[in-house]
Amino acid sequence: xxxxDFGKMGGLVTAxxxxxxxxxxxxxxxxxxxxxxxxxxxxxxxxxxxxRNKLWKKGESSGHVQKVEEIRVDCDLDAVVxxxxxxxxxxxxxxxxxxxxxxxxAGELVLHPERQLDPSEIYGGKS
Amino acid sequence: xxxxDFGKMGGLVTAxxxxxxxxxxxxxxxxxxxxxxxxxxxxxxxxxxxxRNKLWKKGESSGHVQKVEEIRVDCDLDAVVxxxxxxxxxxxxxxxxxxxxxxxxAGELVLHPERQLDPSEIYGGKS
Numbered sequence: 001x002x003x004x005d006f007g008k009m010g011g012l013v014t015a016x017x018x019x020x021x022x023x024x025x026x027x028x029x030x031x032x033x034x035x036x037x038x039x040x041x042x043x044x045x046x047x048x049x050x051x052r053n054k055l056w057k058k059g060e061s062s063g064h065v066q067k068v069e070e071i072r073v074d075c076d077l078d079a080v081v082x083x084x085x086x087x088x089x090x091x092x093x094x095x096x097x098x099x100x101x102x103x104x105x106a107g108e109l110v111l112h113p114e115r116q117l118d119p120s121e122i123y124g125g126k127s
Numbered sequence: 128x129x130x131x132d133f134g135k136m137g138g139l140v141t142a143x144x145x146x147x148x149x150x151x152x153x154x155x156x157x158x159x160x161x162x163x164x165x166x167x168x169x170x171x172x173x174x175x176x177x178x179r180n181k182l183w184k185k186g187e188s189s190g191h192v193q194k195v196e197e198i199r200v201d202c203d204l205d206a207v208v209x210x211x212x213x214x215x216x217x218x219x220x221x222x223x224x225x226x227x228x229x230x231x232x233a234g235e236l237v238l239h240p241e242r243q244l245d246p247s248e249i250y251g252g253k254s
Binding site for chain 2: 001002008009014016018022023024025027028040043050070071072073074075076079080081091092093095098099100101102103105106107108109112
């Protein structure tokens with residue numbers, strides 16, 4: 001059984017969840033050992049909520065659950081990337097991804113309009 | 128000028144760097160305010176090394192720098208996703224990505240063989 005390194009961040013590892021469909025980063029959150037085990041056992045993503053200081057089954061109240069398709073770990077075992085099938089928006093603000101804004105070179109926030117179509121679907125190139 | 132929330136993690140935000148070419152997550156690291164500002168100003172990714180406790184210009188010794196193409200921020204401003212052009216491998220272990228292993232449903236580490244070709248290049252689908 002894999003042993004992640006929960007020691008660097010007070011009992012947590014960083015979890016990056018990406019969209020199974022297109023690989024976009026949906027959100028960044030954190031897992032303690034219990035959240036990681038529950039995620040492995042159930043196939044549904046669980047995090048540890050730092051603000052509520054407790055286990056957080058993503059989508060428990062909203063229904064916007066994340067079904068695990070693949071879990072990757074990094075070289076030093078303190079971060080995971082989860083490829084998941086996302087039901088509804090991942091972001092509590094209603095966006096598919098929490099990363100719906102870009103930062104301009106001048107350091108200003110720019111709302112990134114949601115794409116209605118992925119260019120790769122139209123042109124066959126990489127998005 | 129954007130104000131990130133460096134307060135939740137002792138002066139750091141989480142930085143997820145993805146490959147400009149295919150969107151794969153290359154690495155997860157952390158930035159303090161100086162690292163974020165240097166990244167914005169220079170267009171070259173800088174992190175804060177938690178192990179060395181200092182500013183870390185990625186690739187400074189190896190030459191494996193990351194050129195910023197886009198920076199996104201999440202809804203609560205405590206994480207960034209950087210789409211970058213990666214020179215050479217991102218991982219110090221010589222892999223393109225630090226996430227070169229998957230976790231099996233049974234919790235075992237599985238070396239993920241590097242793909243020689245992206246299926247989307249062959250079949251035109253999404254990877």
